[in-house]
Amino acid sequence: MTRTINPDYIRGDLYTQRFEQGKRENTLILNMGPQHPSTHGVLRVVLEMDGEYIVRAEPVLGYLHRMHEKMAEVKSYVGFMPNMGRVDYLHPLAWNWSYAGAVERLAGIEVPRRAEFLRVIATELNRISSHLLWWGAYLLDLGAFTPIMYAFEDREILMDILQRPTGARLTYSYFRLGGVGADMDERCLRQILDFVPYLRKKLPVYKDLVTDNVILRKRLEGVGDMDVDMCRRYGATGPILRGAGLASDTRLNETYSVYNEIDFDIPSFPETDAMARYMVRIREIEESLKIVEQAVAMIPEGEILIKGAPKPNWKAPAGEAYFATEGARGKVGVWVVSDGGKSPYRIKLRAPGFSNLSLFAEASQGTLLADAVAIMGSIDMVIPEIDR
């Protein structure tokens, strides 16, 4: 009996078939991912290679699509909050805030002042932990194993701090519609204040260990140009845009909560390369520490949740609202449409990673494959957020 081979199987799957060869001859089509360690999850990039140079790159998404937007349509307003902790597992509190903010804007709920400060403190601490993990993992991509150990040592303290009020170490669901879930007591605030000088002392060590390292500089400087024009075309936000020299930050440009009362800078570097994006994130850790320090000093006494906060059977008024916050990766937006029922009519999640990834295809053209890894890492991708 002869064995029949499915001709489609030889030709590859849908994406490989549609990925046509370019004008040049003798190019090689190569799949990077979905199980490639430098793609941080399940991103797949189909590459057209000319020797070691990339002619074309095309990211293929959807391996981690979990229908978060659709799930919102069958859940109560309160019941959708745990989902927000799981969209972007590295900076879940920004998503918590975007969703809570959108529903609060829709229903006209005023958040107590203490809760606003608690939100700021928790979100900024979470931003630091996100940047620290990115820092370690990015250098792991580039071939340096040690830094992730240092990053995790500090991150562990942050997770211990955030565990007490939020109840989790990774997928936080801390915010409530109209406030936060739990208060931070004296001990917790003191822990945070102790952590700020600790990390400030650690950052110069990281500069010595990694940032000034000649190997890192040679690998990152001048690699992966993403200028302001390209950022505008694809809608890139966050450290990528600031790494292109435009100091744009949702926290100040479309200020929300109490950020306008806090004194902090928006770091931006005009070099447009991977090193600029690296520097932006390192500077952002310092700025976040500044914000945390001020917020802890300014925090007033009072309620943490409004009286009569929405219960699971709460009905939102009909209408629609959009709220955007600054996540670790860029602008996190949630758009809520309500028809007056118990669950949202439609929710749109604007993930910064999705727009940021779009730049990769263009920026990686003509670079070495090893540089493509450096560019991909400098975008700081979180695949669950991109696929949602």
Next chain:
Amino acid sequence: MNALKSFWKNIASLWSLIVGLQVTGKAFCGPQVTVHYPRQTVGPEGLEGFRGHMELVPSVKDPAIPKCISCMMCATSCPSKCLTVVKQKEPKPTEEQLKAMAEAEARGEKVKKLSAPKNPAQFIYDFSLCSFCNTCVENCPVGSIRFTTNVYFATTNKADLQMNLVERLAKQAASGKTVPGEKPKKAAKTETAQSEA
């Protein structure tokens, strides 16, 4: 001149590597920050606030019976649908009670049926579905559920993840275990991760 410049540049580059090695060397000589799990465990203060699996809070009168009044608030508010509360059935009236009821009916009085006890017959919690969001705890009118700080729960059997919390509470009460929070077994040897760091 150019050759001299590049020479100094190379020296400076090399120096950056040496500085990095100094940092690594210092960390190598520093104290250990990790906890050797099976031999050491994180102490209760390191677990404070952590949400492990859920448990029922016993009533003041009887440690084997939960405070729960089977109002279903938790089961209906749970976004993950991981709770199933089974109410108790009305008890069958004994013959004497039946007699008394029949007499009362003959007298034309309103007959009072026997009411079921409020505490649940079963309280099934699906650990595999729970998203640890605290919604049920916040919505419980009597404060009958709480999260344990049990980080050591692990199993290879999927059926173990379906817990009957009423049974669990009764077992705990029978064995005379302290109810507020489960402590790790090797509590004597505990060392906190933080104090070590």
